[in-house]
Amino acid sequence: MTTTTLAQRTMPLLFVLLWSTGFIGAKFGLPYAEPLTFLSTRYAMVIVLMAVIATAMRAPWPASPRAVLHIGITGVLVHALYLGGVFISIHRGLPAGVTALVVGMQPLLTALGAGFLLGERINIRQWGGLALGFFGVSLVVSNKIAVDGMSPDELGFMLAPAFVALIGITVGTLYQKRFCPRFDLRTGSVIQFVPTLILTALAASQTENMEIVWSGEFVFALLWLVVVLSLGAISLLNLLIRSGSAVNVASLFYLTPPTTALIAWAMFDETLSGMALAGMIVAVAGVWLARKA
DSSP states (O other), X not given: OHHHHHHHHHHHHHHHHHHHHHHHHHHHHGGGBOHHHHHHHHHHHHHHHHHHHHHHTTOOOOSSHHHXXXXXXXXXXXXXXXXXXXXXXXXXXXXXXXXXXXXXXXXHHHHHHIIIIIOOOOOHHHHHHHHHHHHHHHHHHHTTOXXXXXXXXXXXXXXXXXXXXXXXXHHHHHHHHHHOSOOOHHHHHHHHHHHHHHHHHHHHHHHOOOOBOOOHHHHHHHHHIIIIIIIIIHHHHHHHHXXXXXXXXXXXXXXXXXHHHHHHHHHHOOOOOHHHHHHHHHHHHHHHHHTOO
């Protein structure tokens, strides 16, 4: 019982830490490959790795074509749309903090969707926590917003993929909670990433030159995103969706920008303003309120 309780308490924190390194991996890898080419390579490696693991461990596959379809759709929403949108926005020049702020609106949208689509009751305390978390995220990234002087078209060009990412992760979380909350993580990962790879590679072939500079930094970023993000963090996300409410899971994403800022400070010596530090505290408090039953 104690072990289970400890794992349940540790899992969300570990997920936030791992998920937050995605922006760091993008910063390392995107100078050497265009975003969809980068992601297509990552998806292909994940499919091969997880297929080998699933085969070696004789992991069960879904019992019906409908289950396969639902799992595949979640993959397209959570991976193709979310990751594709985030990487394209950063590649187009949108600061990572601004991208994180846009995607950081997910808990509010998820709370609205969970009430209408899943029948989850959102109490006043949770609404207050969600609002507080969004305010905290805004403080954290406010010093990174540098869009003054841009034309509306230029700003929209950079922001549009981030909003696509926001919709993808929000709808994906709700869809998985509604239609396929439980599936084997080994075979499920293969099913999720196959349609994701097909769509992403097709888009890359039409919009990018698909060239990669195989530098040491790119290889490091690729391996990190494959092993730590696509296998570790995504598996944790699936487990969290399986065991918790959609709102509780979504509220964790408020902690991503503050955690990313801390990692960037440690790795790239990026300074943190007093407002950013205050925002981190506010965001943590908001997540705590939103996750209280």
